[in-house]
Amino acid sequence: xxxxxxxxxxxxxxLALPATASAHGLVGKQDLPxxxxxxxxxxxxxxxxxxxxxxxxxATPRLQAVVERRRAAVPRVLExxxxxxxxxxxxxxxxxxxxxxxxxxxxxxxxVIYVYFWVAVPFVSVxxxxxxxxxxxxxxxxxxxxxxxKRTGAVEGVEPLPYPSWLGRWPAxxxxxxxxxxxLVYANKDDPSQLAIMALAYAxxxxxxxxxxxxxxxxxxxxxxxxxxxxxxxxxxxxxRERALFTRPVLGGAPGLTPVAxxxxxxxxxxxxxxxxxxxxxxxxxxxxxxxxxxxxxxxxNAEHALEWAxxxxxxxxxxxxxxxxxxxxxGMHTVGRKLSTRDLSGAFIHTLIPIxxxxxxxxxxxxxxxxxxxxxxxxxxxxxxxxxLLGTANDAINYTxxxxxxIWYVQVGALVIGHVAGLALAHDRALALFTKARDATRxxxxxxxxxxxxTSLGLWLLSAAAQQ
Amino acid sequence: MSAALILAHAGHWFAGLLYxxxxxxxxxxxxxxxxxxxxxxxxxxDEDGDAPDDVLAH
Numbered sequence: 001x002x003x004x005x006x007x008x009x010x011x012x013x014x015l016a017l018p019a020t021a022s023a024h025g026l027v028g029k030q031d032l033p034x035x036x037x038x039x040x041x042x043x044x045x046x047x048x049x050x051x052x053x054x055x056x057x058x059a060t061p062r063l064q065a066v067v068e069r070r071r072a073a074v075p076r077v078l079e080x081x082x083x084x085x086x087x088x089x090x091x092x093x094x095x096x097x098x099x100x101x102x103x104x105x106x107x108x109x110x111x112v113i114y115v116y117f118w119v120a121v122p123f124v125s126v127x128x129x130x131x132x133x134x135x136x137x138x139x140x141x142x143x144x145x146x147x148x149x150k151r152t153g154a155v156e157g158v159e160p161l162p163y164p165s166w167l168g169r170w171p172a173x174x175x176x177x178x179x180x181x182x183x184l185v186y187a188n189k190d191d192p193s194q195l196a197i198m199a200l201a202y203a204x205x206x207x208x209x210x211x212x213x214x215x216x217x218x219x220x221x222x223x224x225x226x227x228x229x230x231x232x233x234x235x236x237x238x239x240x241r242e243r244a245l246f247t248r249p250v251l252g253g254a255p256g257l258t259p260v261a262x263x264x265x266x267x268x269x270x271x272x273x274x275x276x277x278x279x280x281x282x283x284x285x286x287x288x289x290x291x292x293x294x295x296x297x298x299x300x301x302n303a304e305h306a307l308e309w310a311x312x313x314x315x316x317x318x319x320x321x322x323x324x325x326x327x328x329x330x331x332g333m334h335t336v337g338r339k340l341s342t343r344d345l346s347g348a349f350i351h352t353l354i355p356i357x358x359x360x361x362x363x364x365x366x367x368x369x370x371x372x373x374x375x376x377x378x379x380x381x382x383x384x385x386x387x388x389x390l391l392g393t394a395n396d397a398i399n400y401t402x403x404x405x406x407x408i409w410y411v412q413v414g415a416l417v418i419g420h421v422a423g424l425a426l427a428h429d430r431a432l433a434l435f436t437k438a439r440d441a442t443r444x445x446x447x448x449x450x451x452x453x454x455x456t457s458l459g460l461w462l463l464s465a466a467a468q469q
Numbered sequence: 470m471s472a473a474l475i476l477a478h479a480g481h482w483f484a485g486l487l488y489x490x491x492x493x494x495x496x497x498x499x500x501x502x503x504x505x506x507x508x509x510x511x512x513x514x515d516e517d518g519d520a521p522d523d524v525l526a527h
Binding site: 037040041043044048284332335443446447449450453454457458460461464465 | 496
């Protein structure tokens with residue numbers, strides 16, 4: 001009776017808490033039938049039910065070696081055309097960054113980079129496979145130069161250096177972290193000319209990497225964006241390879257992820273940076289950041305740099321926290337049977353974080369694409385912000401009413417729940433392949449269930465906290 | 470002063486705890502299950518309990 005009264009009192013207090021708006025501050029008031037925290041409880045119930053369902057109904061590994069069916073051939077000319085298109089788009093965006101207005105909202109470059117490149121490409125990759133590879137400008141330049149040098153005999157007898165195994169996906173980790181830092185922490189993140197310089201610098205690094213280790217090897221390991229988008233494409237039902245289109249089961253590409261050096265760090269960085277984006281908009285971070293800023297200010301930094309250092313600490317700590325959470329799950333799994341080392345388990349289950357990373361991206365950035373994405377119509381007509389109206393759409397306004405704030409919340413919750421259930425399914429399938437006894441496989445997954453529930457609650461809390469601002 | 474600040478933010482902390490509760494419940498249930506499993510003792514060891522190499526090689 002006392003417990004019931006306490007639960008009712010807690011519920012009443014929670015219901016009295018102020019309602020919050022959606023992340024990124026782009027939408028209005030949500031009209032939810034239940035308090036937001038109750039969605040986290042409901043999501044946890046869905047995950048536990050899914051876990052039980054998987055244990056009962058999914059008795060043999062199904063995704064470890066999927067069959068890919070060849071559906072269509074891709075002519076070589078298309079490969080060349082898409083490559084040229086990618087180079088042209090890159091060159092034009094860089095030109096716009098230098099030659100256009102330096103007002104962030106009027107120049108096409110910031111929107112292309114932060115909305116279309118960073119957020120929309122992962123959405124497209126999950127739906128249609130690794131399409132970025134077709135338009136990757138650095139890869140296209142590298143391939144083109146390689147083809148010319150081969151034809152002229154300039155590289156006869158010259159082989160690319162062997163890619164060091166210790167390097168693995170670490171260059172991609174560094175690239176993703178630096179990009180996220182620029183997006184979330186850097187004071188001049190919206191400055192078009194600065195973005196154009198950074199784009200050129202990144203392209204130069206990629207060309208050097210490809211010239212040293214070969215275009216294909218570098219783009220699959222070292223090119224941060226190629227690796228990042230390719231990771232999401234692994235859960236797509238479509239796969240492009242050997243100039244052909246193949247179909248496979250959804251999630252079927254994820255178990256094939258080779259856990260080379262840096263892979264665990266990459267997935268944790270992908271989730272951690274998105275998490276920090278939500279966290280940095282919340283009240284908790286905003287109550288911490290003045291203290292950090294004061295500390296860095298006391299070291300002699302000015303206010304702007306002190307704030308950047310505070311953000312740097314925040315983003316690194318968040319990535320480490322995500323890594324720690326995953327590590328705890330792996331350590332829990334290690335207690336089952338104790339036949340597999342934590343290192344083996346860590347690599348063997350890391351692909352289960354791919355749908356979670358995507359769920360975080362979708363949940364955190366859906367409203368950004370839904371609203372700011374529409375700005376492309378006006379920006380494409382006036383890319384330099386000089387008053388031109390090339391397509392007649394320069395004055396098109398953003399329609400903020402096509403989806404309500406409540407609708408966005410449901411998309412966010414749905415993305416997080418589906419992403420984590422997908423992660424559970426991948427983990428369950430891998431456990432069945434790793435543990436010879438079904439009982440051990442299920443017991444090992446108790447810990448992944450805890451990790452998934454933790455990630456789901458964290459995701460919903462971050463969205464909620466970001467909205468309270 | 471700091472106590473007053475903490476109290477002033479009690480609503481936010483409480484809301485945060487509500488998100489943490491499902492995690493704590495699941496972890497609590499797991500620990501209970503592990504304790505129960507240990508109490509029951511180990512199952513028969515299987516002969517070929519090591520993971521298949523091809524799976525770890527992924």
